[in-house]
Amino acid sequence: MKQNEVLVFQTIENLSxxxxxxxxxxxxxxxxxxxxxxxxxxxxxxxxxxSQISGFDKNxxxxxxxxxxxxxxxxxxxxxxxxxxxxVYQNLLNTIDIPEENIFRIYGENxxxxxxxxxxxxxxxxxxxxKGLLKFDMVLLGLGEDGHTASIFPGNNSLFGxxxxxxxxxxxxxxxxxxxxxxxxxxxxxxxxxxxxGKSKAGILQRVLNQETETDLPASKVKxxxxxxxxxxxxxxxxxxxxxxxxxM
Ligand code: 6PG
Numbered sequence: 001m002k003q004n005e006v007l008v009f010q011t012i013e014n015l016s017x018x019x020x021x022x023x024x025x026x027x028x029x030x031x032x033x034x035x036x037x038x039x040x041x042x043x044x045x046x047x048x049x050x051s052q053i054s055g056f057d058k059n060x061x062x063x064x065x066x067x068x069x070x071x072x073x074x075x076x077x078x079x080x081x082x083x084x085x086x087x088v089y090q091n092l093l094n095t096i097d098i099p100e101e102n103i104f105r106i107y108g109e110n111x112x113x114x115x116x117x118x119x120x121x122x123x124x125x126x127x128x129x130x131k132g133l134l135k136f137d138m139v140l141l142g143l144g145e146d147g148h149t150a151s152i153f154p155g156n157n158s159l160f161g162x163x164x165x166x167x168x169x170x171x172x173x174x175x176x177x178x179x180x181x182x183x184x185x186x187x188x189x190x191x192x193x194x195x196x197x198g199k200s201k202a203g204i205l206q207r208v209l210n211q212e213t214e215t216d217l218p219a220s221k222v223k224x225x226x227x228x229x230x231x232x233x234x235x236x237x238x239x240x241x242x243x244x245x246x247x248x249m
Contacts, residue, residue: 001224001226001227001228002228002229002230003223003224003228003229004209004211004229004231005228005229005230005231005247006209006231006233006238006241006245006246006247007230007231007232007233007246007247007249008233008234008235008238008241008246008247008248008249009232009233009234009235009249010234010235010248010249011234012048012049012052012197012234013052014249015049015195015197015232015233015234016048016049016052016053016056017052017056018232018249019049019053019140019193019195019232020053020056020061022193022230023036023038023061023138024060024061026137026138026191027061027062027065027066028065034065035065035066035067035102036065036066036067036137036138037066037067037069037126037127037128037136037137037138038066038067038068038069038136038137038138038139038140039068039069039070039071039136039138039139039140039181039189040068040069040070040071040084040088040140041070041071041072041084041140041141041142041149041150041195042070042071042072042073042074042084042087042088042142043084043142045142045195045196045197045198046087046088046140046142046195047087047091048197049195050087050088050091050092051091051092053092054091054092054095054096059097061096063096063097063098063099063102064097064098064099064102066098066102067102067104067126067127068088068093068098068102068103068104069104069123069126069127069136070084070085070088070104070105070106071139071140071141071150071180071181071186072084072106072150072151072178072179072180072181073085073105073106073108073178073179074108074176074177074178075108075109075110075112075115075168075176075177075178075179076108076109077108077109078105078107078108078109080108082176083108084106085105085106085108104119104122104123104126106119106166106179107119108179112168112177112178112179113168115168115179116164116166116167116168116179119165119166119179120164120165120166123165123166123185124165130188133184133185133188134165134185134188135188135189135190136185136186136188136189136190137189137190137191138189138190138191138192138193139181139186139189139191139192139193140193140195141186141192141193141194141195141219141222142194142195142196143194143196143201143204143205143208143219144204144219145200145201145203145204146204147204147207147208147214147217147218147219147220148218148219149194149218149219149222150180150181150186150218151169151171151178151179151180152169152180152182152183152218152221153169153171153172153218154172154216154217154218155172156169156172156218157183157216157218157221159180159182159183159218160182160183160184160187160218160221161183161184162182162183162184163184164182165181165182165185166179166180166181166182166185167179167180167182183221183222186222186224187222187223187224187225187227188224188225188226188227189224189227190224190227190228191224191227191228191230192222192224192227192228192229192230193230193231193232194219194222194229194230194231194232194233195232195233196231196232196233196234196237197233197234197236197237198234198236198237199236199237199239201233201236201237202236202237202238202239202240202241203240204217204219205231205233205237205238205240205241206240206241208220209231209241209245231246233246
């Protein structure tokens with residue numbers, strides 16, 4: 001188990017190539033029916049990276065072995081510009097050969113409370129569980145400038161103690177309803193990858209990684225119990241980190 005391994009990339013393309021190979025190397029080979037369960041976050045960072053990945057040799061990933069889920073979703077229709085599903089569709093799904101039945105979107109158009117229950121059932125049916133808790137193979141997270149991740153916002157750290165797999169929440173500023181995976185599910189994953197780019201994230205990233213002083217930020221509470229925690233960032237986001245705290249790629 002590696003916690004807080006920080007890799008810094010010179011370009012978004014190099015960063016995306018590394019993530020692509022990280023996913024590709026983990027996808028089970030052979031004719032078995034095992035799947036690689038991957039949960040995607042929304043936001044502009046994943047959008048940039050997925051757009052890069054859509055240009056790579058997509059056939060080097062056997063997408064039939066991948067089950068795609070979402071870390072969180074805005075409670076809007078799937079064709080809405082705010083929809084995380086729509087972002088992934090426009091930047092990846094419409095270019096890869098992945099069976100429809102391998103795509104498990106959160107129904108943002110549904111009543112939030114009902115959808116949190118429905119999606120929890122979907123997760124139970126389609127993801128390996130260990131000691132009664134879901135275990136994603138990989139979860140991709142973003143980092144908000146306020147230290148949020150998924151749709152777990154400052155002041156809502158109780159979601160890291162939730163007994164549920166996902167919950168309906170409200171964005172503290174916009175009032176937008178959202179569905180989010182809860183902290184225990186995220187922390188039970190085999191690999192959690194934070195994707196952080198841009199100068200605007202340098203300050204919050206330094207605070208989150210500086211675990212001595214900042215422990216209340218939601219992103220600081222992402223500590224996989226047995227899995228790996230990897231930060232894949234660009235050089236702009238690394239602007240306030242000590243050079244000995246990361247590996248340049
Ligand atoms: C969402 C995301 C959210 C996002 C961060 C970072 O639905 O918006 O899940 O947690 O990852 O806000 O977003 P950016 O990459 O756009 O900065």
